[in-house]
Amino acid sequence: MPGTHVVTVDRTRCMGSGICGAVAPEVFALRDQRVSVLVDEPDDPAGALQAAGICPALAITVLERA
Numbered sequence: 001m002p003g004t005h006v007v008t009v010d011r012t013r014c015m016g017s018g019i020c021g022a023v024a025p026e027v028f029a030l031r032d033q034r035v036s037v038l039v040d041e042p043d044d045p046a047g048a049l050q051a052a053g054i055c056p057a058l059a060i061t062v063l064e065r066a
């Protein structure tokens with residue numbers, strides 16, 4: 001069942017810092033230690049929003065599902 005928020009990672013921008021996975025491991029993980037991928041979409045967007053705010057590549061978008 002999809003979460004209440006849609007989270008996307010622009011993999012062309014991601015520099016693999018791993019910050020998002022450290023802040024919200026329920027949402028993000030690094031693939032091959034290089035690019036962030038989604039683990040799951042959250043019902044509580046707090047962690048994903050925090051990660052989006054501190055992502056150094058501005059690669060994360062969090063939108064409320066319509």
Ligand code: SF4
Binds near residue numbers: 009015019057
């Ligand atoms: S915080 Fe941003 S740059 Fe760092 S791994 Fe996550 S999406 Fe990529």
